[in-house]
Amino acid sequence: MGVYTDLIREARELHPDIAGVSETETAEGQCRISRIAVETEEAARALDKPVGVYVTLESAALIDGLEPDMEDTVKALTGELSRLLPEKPAAKLLVVGLGNRNVTPDALGPRTADGVFVTRHIRAHLPEVAPEGMREVAVFQPGVLGTTGVETVEIIRGLVDTVQPDALLCIDALAARRAERIASSIQLNNSGIRPGSGIGNTRDGLTQHALGIPVVAMGVPLVVYASTVVADVVSALAERSDAEGAAALEPKIREIVDERYGPMIVTPKEIDTLLHRASALLSHSINRALHAGYYDEIHALCN
């Protein structure tokens, strides 16, 4: 009934008993890290998430902004991102900030991309300042279908042809099932991404299979779909009161919500602050992970 989530942990909550999924948990200070592997196509279908590894970092840092927690989260995120990227030293990277810059809850990709250090041109144009062993990073904000007229997937395939990176890193805002998850976690995966899925459109995906290079996706939940909100309320209702009464009302509720709220999103009023924190955390961690050996030099050049 209209429940949609981009979060692997929520998908698992909805289907706790399926086979073909393994999970481990660790922590980095205040930041809890869960690694879920979707191992079979059957599990992938059940969860509506492709086969691959999904890392979730949970931390109150994005919501309450507390500095020591934020540092734990940066450290954890830097580590996890390094692990998911190709082992090849100095692999060339294409970073893509997905989403619509002009809609605050959909602007995580572009805003993060603003802060990612661009280095691909430095060796050619400013060889004297290029740090030794510098990784080449190109960064794009491809826009959305409505602002370009072209499917984001098509554009990114073209960029991959042009830039010839060793791996692709995509950042996008995610949709959660439960409002309390908004801005409470960061999700990374190596199974690719379907741009636009986060805002309700399902189009072809960006995967290692399709592009021939590893694809890492990274995001933070910033919205819930209106349809999901109502489904969530009905489901909570069933738990707290007359489950049968709630079940009987379900088809009617679905009809009303689809009619009235189908294409709408739910987001906190203070979404600008959450976006600011989330994009700063992501771009900082990306820069740390990509330029580990010479961070200070590249910070001076690119910041």
Add this chain to the structure above:
Amino acid sequence: MGVYTDLIREARELHPDIAGVSETETAEGQCRISRIAVETEEAARALDKPVGVYVTLESAALIDGLEPDMEDTVKALTGELSRLLPEKPAAKLLVVGLGNRNVTPDALGPRTADGVFVTRHIRAHLPEVAPEGMREVAVFQPGVLGTTGVETVEIIRGLVDTVQPDALLCIDALAARRAERIASSIQLNNSGIRPGSGIGNTRDGLTQHALGIPVVAMGVPLVVYASTVVADVVSALAERSDAEGAAALEPKIREIVDERYGPMIVTPKEIDTLLHRASALLSHSINRALHAGYYDEIHALCN
């Protein structure tokens, strides 16, 4: 149960039978115009809207963007605004764009203010180009409490002292009760405004009584509160199915929604397009209304 609306027409729907309210309807082409007068304090309390005149222009123009409808709406809005403003020729005006520019559904005030012609300084600084009979207009975007640390009402009171206008025109995004009302109407009133009320905070108001000058408020519904969405669904449910069953569930639903979605807003994904159209329509109509006799000259100077 958490239903909130800034729209007088929705307030009336919820309380159709109260006394002390009169209404007339007219049309300008495709644009329907309703004028509702809240005439008694009792009616004001029942509707949660201060005594005054509320004009609502309904038009599909903002949603479907069709040009002839848009022209009708501009014409109607220009006329209604002129009627609400002081009759004194060339009255000095302070225009204030309320809301948070960084949250798309709350940015109507600032974005409209961007397009309003600023003329207060022209006579003093560029007397040779000032059109004869030019009205002096000052424009501000006071920000929100979170970005300034000062209540918007305090700031505007200070600006009124500084600028000494004959009237105040405030623009703000509005909250509707029903999603279908989003971007479907423009509301004007002469009863003042409580900045922040549109995003769930009620603070002291800007009224003729408080400021000593006429206050006209203008807005377009661009959000629904999450709590209102669920209330709306429950109420529709009662109409379509077992009213008693729905009523019995109401207290539980209220509890769940307050817990989880209290401070959230619901808005269409294409809010950037709606905001663009609404702010262009408002600023254009304001400029037409304020500078009727010499529009072309002032357009050349200020656009």
Add this chain to the structure above:
Amino acid sequence: MGVYTDLIREARELHPDIAGVSETETAEGQCRISRIAVETEEAARALDKPVGVYVTLESAALIDGLEPDMEDTVKALTGELSRLLPEKPAAKLLVVGLGNRNVTPDALGPRTADGVFVTRHIRAHLPEVAPEGMREVAVFQPGVLGTTGVETVEIIRGLVDTVQPDALLCIDALAARRAERIASSIQLNNSGIRPGSGIGNTRDGLTQHALGIPVVAMGVPLVVYASTVVADVVSALAERSDAEGAAALEPKIREIVDERYGPMIVTPKEIDTLLHRASALLSHSINRALHAGYYDEIHALCN
């Protein structure tokens, strides 16, 4: 001595007597139109402008903003643009806004692109609303080398491969030789463009020869290079006073300016207003030219 101009008319002033150039002048109301054809490679080298047709529309509209002049300019620009584009009905177009959105005098391309109607996706995604005979237009803002790490020319070649348009339309801010030309004209040409040339970097170009499709470039002068300013002053000095004295000082002046002001630009303080007018004029004229037969319908869909 450091004089650089993107304007064909200024290039001609500097080399008035070369062969292989023809010019005609017409007018549309207050807007004067000059068409200069650079006909031989020799003329192209002398003028530092590739072989092709250059149309210059001169009008005070952008500077003084007067409405009737603005209408003449829109009409003239719409006509000239239509003439330069492929005659094939409904040819598919890729529109590219060049330059750096974050540097006001370099933001003409991105700001114009913001206002160009995007239609390429409409037939596939919303066939029921697509006007009959609708031209498919895709729009990009590729950023600059410093924000992407990739040469703009490379990106656009990739986009042309992806989008497969029948023609390319590029918009970019131009550099003038004389400050008085800033915002006083619009230049169109069919000889391609070298992105970055307008800000002092010469890189490979976007031409029909390189891309296999017609390329139309469009721009407005918004800056003068600092080095050009001083050269201009020295040249005016020679006219007004002791020509020999000025000539003798020239090498010294060149040395001083190169040392101190090499990479700097000169721009009016009110560049934000000029940018606003120029980008609105360009995007409006582009939309008029590209969607002549069904402008109202597409305006409703896309604005």
Add this chain to the structure above:
Amino acid sequence: MGVYTDLIREARELHPDIAGVSETETAEGQCRISRIAVETEEAARALDKPVGVYVTLESAALIDGLEPDMEDTVKALTGELSRLLPEKPAAKLLVVGLGNRNVTPDALGPRTADGVFVTRHIRAHLPEVAPEGMREVAVFQPGVLGTTGVETVEIIRGLVDTVQPDALLCIDALAARRAERIASSIQLNNSGIRPGSGIGNTRDGLTQHALGIPVVAMGVPLVVYASTVVADVVSALAERSDAEGAAALEPKIREIVDERYGPMIVTPKEIDTLLHRASALLSHSINRALHAGYYDEIHALCN
């Protein structure tokens, strides 16, 4: 001959021998600190800078972005700012970001203000989270005359009445005489500010005398006036070649420049990067200075 500078050090270079000025120099790591006291009205007139203390921090940090230098500069700036502000513990502060956000080289004030922590409302609205001893800071971006119609000085006087701070801190972009000074220093003073002076308009000032509270001004040179560029070149010319020849040409040059480049500014093409670094450095140092005892807590709340 059209030489204008906001920098006390450049003003002194032009008038090295006047009495009533004292200077001391210190350093904080790579950051050199000069303190110049303009002690008499006569010196103030000669230098065109009001009586007061001017602190200049010179550092390559803003230009080359090197991290250890940046830290030295933050430390020095934090210290100097603390020294200039009232000694009263937890004095209430009004921070004002002057200038035009839409013109990149004039956007230092607004962009710095974006990053200053706003705390004035916390004690009243969120008392449970307010750090003990928290200083109340209100922040405004008053716009410019062209966007409001009101002199910035009038607006700020009104804000001071409304907010009742113990001191005023103003941030504004500065004009230098020499291009090499752009982004190479930060200037602080306690003698007030004339908003708009940095872009060529002289209006009434914001001073302790006028407002009754201490006023600290803070800025970074980001432009040179076009007229100053030419004057600078002529003056360098006189040093390097025939001084008499240069002197003879001076009146002609002045005439030409005034005619053609009077109201123009000169700025580096990479002004977006310089602005980004300068505003981040200023806002970070302001936050450090204002909330010394509880920086981590307030960072979590406000960032």
